Amino acid sequence: MALDVDFVRAQFPAFSEPSLDGQAFFENAGGSYTCGPVIDRLTRFYHQRKVQPYAPYAASELAGAEMDEARARLAALLGVETDELSFGPSTTQNTYVLANAVRCWLTPGEAIVVTNQDHEANSGPWRRLADEGIEVREWRIDPETGHLDPEALEPLLADGNVRLVGFPHCSNVVGEINDVAAITALAHAEGAFVCVDGVSYAPHGFPDVGALGADVYLFSSYKTYGPHQGIMVIRRQLGFELPNQAHFFNGETLYKRFTPAGPDHAQVAACAGMVDYVEALAAHHGIAGKSPAETGDAVHALMRDHESALLQPLLDYLAGRNDLRLIGPRQAEGRAPTVAVALDRNAESVAAELAEHGIMAGGGDFYAVRPLEALGVDSKKGVLRLSFVHYTSPAEIEMLIAALDATL
Ligand SMILES: Cc1ncc(COP(=O)(O)O)c(C=O)c1O
Numbered sequence: 451m452a453l454d455v456d457f458v459r460a461q462f463p464a465f466s467e468p469s470l471d472g473q474a475f476f477e478n479a480g481g482s483y484t485c486g487p488v489i490d491r492l493t494r495f496y497h498q499r500k501v502q503p504y505a506p507y508a509a510s511e512l513a514g515a516e517m518d519e520a521r522a523r524l525a526a527l528l529g530v531e532t533d534e535l536s537f538g539p540s541t542t543q544n545t546y547v548l549a550n551a552v553r554c555w556l557t558p559g560e561a562i563v564v565t566n567q568d569h570e571a572n573s574g575p576w577r578r579l580a581d582e583g584i585e586v587r588e589w590r591i592d593p594e595t596g597h598l599d600p601e602a603l604e605p606l607l608a609d610g611n612v613r614l615v616g617f618p619h620c621s622n623v624v625g626e627i628n629d630v631a632a633i634t635a636l637a638h639a640e641g642a643f644v645c646v647d648g649v650s651y652a653p654h655g656f657p658d659v660g661a662l663g664a665d666v667y668l669f670s671s672y673k674t675y676g677p678h679q680g681i682m683v684i685r686r687q688l689g690f691e692l693p694n695q696a697h698f699f700n701g702e703t704l705y706k707r708f709t710p711a712g713p714d715h716a717q718v719a720a721c722a723g724m725v726d727y728v729e730a731l732a733a734h735h736g737i738a739g740k741s742p743a744e745t746g747d748a749v750h751a752l753m754r755d756h757e758s759a760l761l762q763p764l765l766d767y768l769a770g771r772n773d774l775r776l777i778g779p780r781q782a783e784g785r786a787p788t789v790a791v792a793l794d795r796n797a798e799s800v801a802a803e804l805a806e807h808g809i810m811a812g813g814g815d816f817y818a819v820r821p822l823e824a825l826g827v828d829s830k831k832g833v834l835r836l837s838f839v840h841y842t843s844p845a846e847i848e849m850l851i852a853a854l855d856a857t858l
Contacts, residue, residue: 655750
C-alpha cells in the first residue's frame, strides 16, 4: 500500500497557506510543519481551558484531562507505560536534567560511553561528567563514512565498568539509522543502560520504544508535527534507580522525576493531536493494529516507504556530482532523508541562493560540530542540509534537484 500524499498534505495547514505557496520545504530536520489536529487542540486549549489544570471546576478538569490524554496516548503509541513518558521544554533540557541525575548516581571510576556522531545535546552534558571523575569513553565514527560500528563499541564495554551508553538513533548530519535494538542488547549484556537520542529519527515514524528496549528515548515534538516540547521516555527501572530531580514531594511519580520545570500545559495537551494525526493516517489507509504501537508501526512503515522512494533519486543525483561531498550512506534503505553535503564554500550562502529558487533549506553546523570535525568537514563552512519527511511530494524533489542544478 502506498502513502496517499494528497491526503497527508491536506492534514497540514502550511500546504494551503498562501505565503508559503510555491516554496518547497527542505529543513524538516530543524522543525517540521505542524499538523492540523495539533493546531486545533492548541487553539481550543487557549480559548477554552487556559486555566490552572487539575482543579475541581470544569475548564480546569478538561485541561488536566487533555494533558493526561496526551501522555497516555503517546505512551501507548510508543509501546511504553503512561508514567514512563514525560514532557520538558526541549530535548537538550531533558538530557541536561538527566545527566545531572546520572552525575549524582555514578561514583568516580565508573564509566559512560558517548559518541562523536551525536548532536551536542546528547554529547556535551554527558562529557561534563568527567569533571566529577567519571571516565568518559568515546565511541568514534568512521571518518570517511560517518558510520558508527557496533563492533567498535564492544571493547569499550568489555571491562564491565560502563553504566550508560548514549548514542543517536540517527545523526542529524550523517543520516544513517543505527540499530538501536542491537546496540541496546550489547550494552545491556555488559550491564550498561542506554540513552538514545531519537530526535532525528522520530519524524520518520514514531518508534516502538518498548520493542527497541532503550532505557531512555528522547525526541522533540516540534519535529514530529507537534508543538515545541521535548518528549522523554524513561523506563521504570532506570527511572527509579536515578535520583529524583523534581520537588521532593513529586519524586514518587515517574513522569515528574526528571522534569523540574513547570510544564507548558497547552503544548502538552496539544501533543495528543500528533496521535490524532497518526490515527487519521491509519484509518485512511485501512490500518487497524491490535494495539496503538502496532498501528504506529504500520503507519511508520508507510512513511518510510514513501520517503525511501523519494530519497534514492536525490542521493543518486548528489553522488553523481564531483563538486560536493555527500555525507553518509548512498542507499536510501537504512538512512533517513536528512542529507548533508559539504561544499567548497559557505553552506549558508548556498542555502540563501536556493531560497531564490523556492527551496527552504539551511546551511551550518546544526550543532553537530563534533561529527563534522570527525569527518574532516570545516564546521565554519558547515554543510548544506536537505531534509524531508513523508509529506514531501515527488514534484518537490524534482524542484529541489532543478534548484541545485541551477545553484551549484
Ligand atoms: C539529533 C538532535 N538531537 C537533539 C536536538 C536538540 O533538540 P531540542 O531542540 O529539542 O533541544 C536536535 C535539535 O536540532 C537534534 O537535531
